[in-house]
Amino acid sequence: xxxxxxxxxxxxxxxxxxxxxxxxxxxxxxxxxxxxxxxxxxxxxxxxxxxxxxxxxxxxxxxxxxxxxxxxxxxxxxxxxxxxxxxxxxxxxxxxxxxxxxxxxxxxxxxxxxxxxxxxxxxx
Amino acid sequence: xxxxxxxxxxxxxxxxxxxxxxxxxxxxxxxxxxxxxxxxxxxxxxxxxxxxxxxxxxxxxxxxxxxxxxxxxxxxxxxxxxxxxxxxxxxxxxxxxxxxxxxxxxxxxxxxxxxxxxxxxxxxxxxxxxxxxxxxxxxxxxxxxxxxxxxxxxxxxxxxxxxxxxxxxxxxxxxxxxxxxxxxxxxxxxxxxxxxxxxxxxxxxxxxxxxxxxxxxxxxxxxxxxxxx
Amino acid sequence: xxxxxxxxxxxxxxxxxxxxxxxxxxxxxxxxxxxxxxxxxxxxxxxxxxxxxxxxxxxxxxxxxxxxxxxxxxxxxxxxxxxxxxxxxxxxxxxxxxxxxxxxxxxxxxxxxxxxxxxxxxxxxxxxxxxxxxxxxxxxxxxxxxxxxxxxxxxxxxxxxxxxxxxxxxxxxxxxxxxxxxxxxxxxxxxxxxxxxxxxxxxxxxxxxxxxxxxxxxxxxxxxxxxxxxxxxxxxxxxxxxxxxxxxx
Numbered sequence: 001x002x003x004x005x006x007x008x009x010x011x012x013x014x015x016x017x018x019x020x021x022x023x024x025x026x027x028x029x030x031x032x033x034x035x036x037x038x039x040x041x042x043x044x045x046x047x048x049x050x051x052x053x054x055x056x057x058x059x060x061x062x063x064x065x066x067x068x069x070x071x072x073x074x075x076x077x078x079x080x081x082x083x084x085x086x087x088x089x090x091x092x093x094x095x096x097x098x099x100x101x102x103x104x105x106x107x108x109x110x111x112x113x114x115x116x117x118x119x120x121x122x123x124x
Numbered sequence: 125x126x127x128x129x130x131x132x133x134x135x136x137x138x139x140x141x142x143x144x145x146x147x148x149x150x151x152x153x154x155x156x157x158x159x160x161x162x163x164x165x166x167x168x169x170x171x172x173x174x175x176x177x178x179x180x181x182x183x184x185x186x187x188x189x190x191x192x193x194x195x196x197x198x199x200x201x202x203x204x205x206x207x208x209x210x211x212x213x214x215x216x217x218x219x220x221x222x223x224x225x226x227x228x229x230x231x232x233x234x235x236x237x238x239x240x241x242x243x244x245x246x247x248x249x250x251x252x253x254x255x256x257x258x259x260x261x262x263x264x265x266x267x268x269x270x271x272x273x274x275x276x277x278x279x280x281x282x283x284x285x286x287x288x289x290x291x292x293x294x295x296x297x298x299x300x301x302x303x304x305x306x307x308x309x310x311x312x313x314x315x316x317x318x319x320x321x322x323x324x325x326x327x328x329x330x331x332x333x334x335x336x337x338x339x340x341x342x343x344x345x346x347x348x349x350x351x352x353x
Numbered sequence: 354x355x356x357x358x359x360x361x362x363x364x365x366x367x368x369x370x371x372x373x374x375x376x377x378x379x380x381x382x383x384x385x386x387x388x389x390x391x392x393x394x395x396x397x398x399x400x401x402x403x404x405x406x407x408x409x410x411x412x413x414x415x416x417x418x419x420x421x422x423x424x425x426x427x428x429x430x431x432x433x434x435x436x437x438x439x440x441x442x443x444x445x446x447x448x449x450x451x452x453x454x455x456x457x458x459x460x461x462x463x464x465x466x467x468x469x470x471x472x473x474x475x476x477x478x479x480x481x482x483x484x485x486x487x488x489x490x491x492x493x494x495x496x497x498x499x500x501x502x503x504x505x506x507x508x509x510x511x512x513x514x515x516x517x518x519x520x521x522x523x524x525x526x527x528x529x530x531x532x533x534x535x536x537x538x539x540x541x542x543x544x545x546x547x548x549x550x551x552x553x554x555x556x557x558x559x560x561x562x563x564x565x566x567x568x569x570x571x572x573x574x575x576x577x578x579x580x581x582x583x584x585x586x587x588x589x590x591x592x593x594x595x596x597x598x599x600x601x602x
Contacts, residue, residue, distance in 0.1 A: 006343030
């Protein structure tokens with residue numbers, strides 16, 4: 001859980017984690033995030049790094065800091081939808097890239113996915 | 125601000141540090157890394173004013189560092205010796221009597237956090253508890269600079285974890301800087317802002333840890349493995 | 354003040370074993386005196402152990418200071434990492450020794466006094482006032498010499514700590530050499546005219562002239578006290594300066 005990948009800045013890896021938690025509704029819209037220090041303790045990460053993560057996500061409009069109250073997940077529904085979409089595309093892109101590198105065709109990928117998820121597009 | 129200008133240190137004829145120049149600001153957690161005996165501890169002692177440069181100058185907040193600089197510098201030695209005649213409580217009281225900036229409430233809090241019993245005699249403390257007590261005595265001072273020489277060495281993973289969490293909780297990065305040496309770089313890496321790498325007494329590199337991740341895609345540990353062969 | 358009291362308490366803790374052992378020895382000496390008093394005819398003979406004990410007190414402060422500093426040397430970074438000046442740190446050790454030597458001497462004094470005045474023992478005829486007065490003259494001198502020696506120990510200790518990192522394993526030899534050499538130089542100096550000129554002023558005679566015993570008056574000079582005082586103060590601050598500016602860990 002606390003392991004970070006050395007090839008990418010920790011603040012970005014943390015931002016990814018928070019994004020995923022928001023998409024998975026582990027963190028809800030408008031929910032307050034732990035203080036920079038508490039977050040640091042939770043992940044054993046320098047509070048300055050956490051601050052950088054928060055600032056980055058704020059810049060992207062995903063988090064909002066209210067003076068004297070703390071940092072919150074944004075309540076802008078469209079921004080959250082957009083985030084949800086972005087993450088989905090990112091993951092699919094990664095997956096498809098790997099599959100294509102191994103030589104799977106688009107059809108094979110789709111049928112494989114369907115099998116795996118046990119759902120039939122025709123039934124919809 | 126801590127400033128070292130062309131600092132060299134020799135013990136008799138043996139050179140410990142060679143021509144080190146660096147500036148360390150407030151608000152950072154800084155790790156000093158390098159092989160055993162490369163001069164890491166000497167660097168900390170020079171800043172604490174407990175060691176004096178053979179040439180060059182060490183200043184802390186503009187004042188030349190000598191032993192009295194401890195009014196703005198809190199230093200934890202790698203040695204395990206403490207005032208053995210004291211109990212934990214007495215050691216805290218003594219520290220509070222000597223340093224007006226010692227925050228007893230903070231000390232109590234850290235003591236609770238680290239689960240240390242105040243009535244225990246220091247000479248009966250286990251190595252882990254001794255390590256904890258040293259951290260409490262050093263960390264509960266409200267000084268701009270906290271120096272820790274090998275705070276994790278020889279301690280089991282549980283204690284190391286609680287000490288690292290203690291550092292994050294109780295160092296106030298708005299007004300303090302923590303500088304430490306450590307063998308366990310992997311363990312402290314995620315809490316470092318920047319690192320100072322020393323080899324054979326010379327300054328090899330000083331950089332932000334995140335910058336290293338970004339520019340070279342390496343953690344400090346990997347970078348050291350690559351550089352120190 | 355709080356800081357200094359805490360220092361003194363700590364120094365007391367570092368050295369209290371010697372102190373309490375000393376008090377026990379005092380009791381043993383009192384018992385020996387009673388024993389001798391019952392055995393021997395000569396009442397003065399029985400007080401020889403007490404007198405010896407009193408004289409041995411010149412080593413009291415130096416022993417305390419040495420034990421105290423030896424403990425500090427084992428964890429020098431702790432002692433030096435303290436915002437108080439070295440003179441404050443050292444004064445606490447001297448005062449610690451002073452308190453102990455005063456208590457120990459007082460104890461001897463009171464015990465031997467009791468032996469004299471308790472009729473059951475009737476060990477000495479009268480004139481316990483004579484002994485009282487001679488005690489008043491001797492004890493301060495014992496204490497003074499003891500403190501002076503204590504400061505000397507501090508100085509050589511500080512010198513050793515300074516040399517340790519400069520010349521390494523030879524430093525102990527060098528310090529011992531310095532002790533011998535400086536002793537010789539002082540002895541040489543004290544036989545010069547300059548020394549006499551410096552010290553032999555403000556003459557006073559100390560008289561031990563009592564009905565029970567009497568000694569020839571001892572010729573002393575205010576100048577001698579003054580000279581020693583200056584030397585000791587000088588050495589004390591020199592030691593403090595070495596510790597503040599030259600000693601490293």
